[in-house]
Amino acid sequence: MNRKTIAVLPGDGIGPEVLDAALPVIEYLGVPLDLEFGDIGWECWRAEGNPVPDRTWELISRSDAVLLGATTSKPPREAAAQLEPELRKRGAQYVSPIIQLRQQLDLFANLRPVENYLGGGTPYRFCVVRENTEGLYAGLDFRDVPDEMWPLVAEHPNVLRSGHADTTASIRLQTSHGLDRILRFAFETARHRGYERVTLADKPNVLRHSSAYVRQRLETIAADYPEIISEVLNVDAVALWMVRRPERFGVVVAENMFGDILSDLGGGVMGGLGLAASANIGEAGGYFEPVHGSAPAMAGQGRANPAAAFLTIGLMLEHLGFASEAEGIQEAVRHVARRRDRVTYDLGGTATTTEAAASIIDACRSAPDMPTAAILSIGDELLSGDLEDSNGRNASRVLGEHGIAVRVRHTVRDDEAAISDTIQGCLGRDDVIVVMGGLGPTSDDVTRSAVARALNRPLEHRERAWQGVVERLTRFGVAIHVDNRRQALFPEGAELLPNPNGSAWGCRAEAQGSVVIMLPGPPRECLPMLAEAMHEALAHLPRQPERTTVFRRTLGIIEADVAALVDELVRDSRLPIKSAYRWHYPYVDIRLDGSADAVGTLAKRVDSALMDYIVTDQHRTAVQELALLLDQHDLALDIDDQLTEGAFAAKLAEERRSSGSQTLSVALSGTWQDGDRENYTGTVALSCTVRDASGERTRGLTIPNRGAEVGTYFTEFAGWSVVRHLTDHRVPEVSE
Structure with missing residues (x-):
């Protein structure tokens, strides 16, 4: 080319x-x-x-x-x-x-x-075509009304009150040449981009004569495009419906000033001018x-x-x-x-x-990042606190096991509009939307109608589901009421999900690139159905690249410092990696997610930068790491510990499988600075000395004396210090 x-x-x-x-x-x-x-x-x-x-x-x-x-x-x-x-x-x-x-x-x-780039709500995709050379921006704008124009305006009552010197005027210029080429451009754009409708935004109810001529030119040009619907609407009505129902439009075409206003409004509909692109096109370039x-x-x-x-x-x-x-x-x-x-x-x-x-x-x-999911737990009793949302937690686990990250979890009351609005906010943004609860036979079970409303589909009776309801209720000798027929209603075209443990079947439907899974609320019913539904849902999601997660647990550094350091490494690497952090006293955990090659490369840089703080690459504490090492090398500790008053030894004993036959000496101490131990003020300078046949090594760390939980820090610091001693140096033979 x-x-x-x-x-x-x-x-x-x-x-x-x-x-x-x-x-x-x-x-x-x-x-x-x-x-x-x-x-x-x-x-x-x-x-x-x-x-x-x-x-x-x-x-x-x-x-x-x-x-x-x-x-x-x-x-x-x-x-x-x-x-x-x-x-x-x-x-x-x-x-x-x-x-x-x-x-x-x-x-x-x-x-x-104009397109719904942000996702959520009803999808829309249209464009505004604005004429650039005439209309009210043609340059016929006069501070002093020319003498030739004066007879046209002189009899207006406001002009009679103001006089010639204080009257201005502008002319809306429209020609067959200008109109025909912009209208043809609009229809060609509709044909090229697959739009079914061209809407002329004008003001025919006020600008009766000039707008009538514009309509005449529209009808002439439209005859060459019989497959495309054309219409003329008042520009103010177009502005209203661009905000309320942007999905109804294809190509909106307007004269210069009306188009100027509508095109910026289109940017606002999208979410701001930061998403607004434009082209200015002529016969020979643009x-x-x-x-x-x-x-x-x-x-x-x-x-x-x-x-x-x-x-x-x-x-x-x-x-x-x-x-x-x-x-x-x-x-x-x-x-x-x-x-x-x-x-x-x-x-x-x-x-x-x-x-x-x-x-x-x-x-x-x-390829796209890991698929995301939204979880909706439905029920007034969840919001009132009468029930705990165990479904949301367990559904997150099921989705995670299938490689889908939960972006958001919502708890929504039994209200059709609220449920529908929440689902619409996730459509097109999340790959999977799981809706649990509200599928019973009573009048307050409104989830199925809310899902249908969000998908813009009618509810339809599904005989297979109805027979399932009848069979289950009959088997247990439960009376069948007319209200039970609600449980056989599903959004049109949805795929049914049988419920082996209850009468409320679920369904799966696709819309705007999202898979919506509707499930009953009882955990013993919905969770097995979700696991089964995920196998089918995964087949409809884009194939994802192999991804990996690297985990590091750090001690002795605050979360803000960890994040600043790692985030800078991510930025400098320009690799497609997502970093995440979790503070849980006294640790800061780091998680790097991305392709195996990218994460492996960055992990080496992170390890080098944080070598003095990393405790483990596993989800274990320092004491648990130490217990594994001591068991591996058949070691025991002789602990001089007035700092934790025996808590370190007791915690270590809980984690160990054996007592060890060789002994390392450990001395743990702390000095309170600018405060005291009992009132939890100031800082504590920690020190841990480990002695073996090759000599002794001491590690120190100063931490805030923030409260009773510092005892946990003392214990984990002691465990970390011994782990570092054992891993930084080959474990020597020591005497008993």
């Missing part, structure tokens, strides 16, 4: 940093593009009196597409004030770079895709730009969301014929945004611009 040239114009504010973060994706995807960088924007204006220098126009003229970061625009007075005096004398006039590009390249169509603008107040802070830059690159690749690579970028952004994996502040995360970009690139070049 012939290589193509892209003019990259980073621009102002956050423009350069978001493009710097996103552009490496082109190399990772192996797209045959040559990037040539040019100048545009505010600094060009200040230095040269022209925000788009001639050299930039020359670069654009020999490029196949333009990728623009962002540019800053200011009103004429402020723009003139920023010029050097010499340039100001020349009378340079500031014209927005965006306007210059659109006018000189005749880029008549602005395209803004430029592609993230919508968020230059945001000069954020420049250099590393907080800007690069997702829009990635999606903009995807739009450009699609335009240039690289459809599969464009879809790969979209899927990566979708994956990262829905899992909130290293996202910036605007999406609820803490990642920097470069960290967020790295997560998207990782998602482009590797």
Whole structure:
């Protein structure tokens, strides 16, 4: 394939940093593009009196597409004030770079895709097409109404009160040429992207004559696209339904000002301009730009969301014929945004611009992370505290055994709307959604109708399930009531899950890429059904790469210091690894999850950095590790221990299988500093000395005297010190 040239114009504010973060994706995807960088924007204006220098126009003229970061625009007075005096004398006039590009390249169509990248709720995917060259932004805007126009406005009652000097006017210009090409572009976009509907957003109930002509042009163009539905709606109604029911739209097309407003509204519907990409297209080319603008107040802070830059690159690749690579970028952004994996502040995360970009690139070049699940436990009695949610805990274990990480667990009352809303918030975001409880025959058992509502499917009677209910109740001599028929209702098309231990059958259904599993509440019924359902569900999930988890338990270092050190190693490695931490006094546990190669590489760096603090790579305490070592080497300890008053020896004896025939000497002591033992103030300087035939070695550690639990720290420190002695040096032969 012939290589193509892209003019990259980073621009102002956050423009350069978001493009710097996103552009490496082109190399990772192996797209045959040559990037040539040019100048545009505010600094060009200040230095040269022209925000788009001639050299930039020359670069654009020999490029196949333009990728623009962002540019800053200011009103004429402020723009003139920023010029050097010499340039100001020349009378340079500031014209927005965006306007210059659109006018000189005749880029008549602005395209803004809108999609539910964050997941949850009803899925939607539409785009806003805005006409760029006429409408209310055609430049026919007058501070002083021209004499030729005055007769048209002079009789308006407000003009009569204000007079000629205090009246302004603008003209909404619409031509057959401009209308026909933007409408045809809208229909071609619908055909190319698989949309079934084109909606013209206008104001026909007020702008009766001009809107009637627009409708006439729509009907003429629509005749060439019989497979696509077309309609005309009031722009205010479109705005309402974009928020309330975005799934009803395909392509929304509008004149310049209406389209400007609706396209930004589309960004808000998605979750913000950090996800909003745009393309400006003409007959012979186009430029592609993230919508968020230059945001000069954020420049250099590393907080800007690069997702829009990635999606903009995807739009450009699609335009240039690289459809599969464009879809790969979209899927990566979708994956990262829905899992909130290293996202910036605007999406609820803490990642920097470069960290967020790295997560998207990782998602482009590797298989998705471990599947996630959401668990919903249903019942008022769970929220009131009358019952403990053992189902949620046990379901987490079952899912974990099948390689599925539980992202969230919800406890929801017996309310159809609440259950449905919670499920919808997980659809498209989690691979598996487990809903347990509320499948009985009584009126307060509303789970099945809530699941059907969330899936947007009707309930249907399933005779097989009904016969199962009848057979079980008859077998135990239980009367069958008309209310029992509720237990045979399931969302349309759902796969039934028989219940061998009860009358409430479950079901499995797929929607928006999620598998929804509906189960009864009693543990002896739902847990075996869940285990059985998972075997089938796994067959419908994407095949996952082999993953591994490395575990380290540390002592003598606080959680914040551990996390800061390990997180920096993860960032520096640029490996697709997830780190997690757990503090449980006196330990901090570290877990690294990812591919075996990546985790193995990083684990070596972590071990080197934390060698003075790592106790074990197993889920054992220092005392348990010591007991295993002593049994292995047939050793006993002669303990001089006034610090724990015998607690260390007693705890060790509980863990040992033998008493040992050879003896090591251990002396444990502590000194209270700036406080005292009884009142739990100050710190404690711990010391543990181990003596053997080769000599003695002492380890020390100072810890806060925080409370009675420091006794646990004393014991684990003693165990850790002896373990380090035995593992740092070959165990010598010692005398009894």
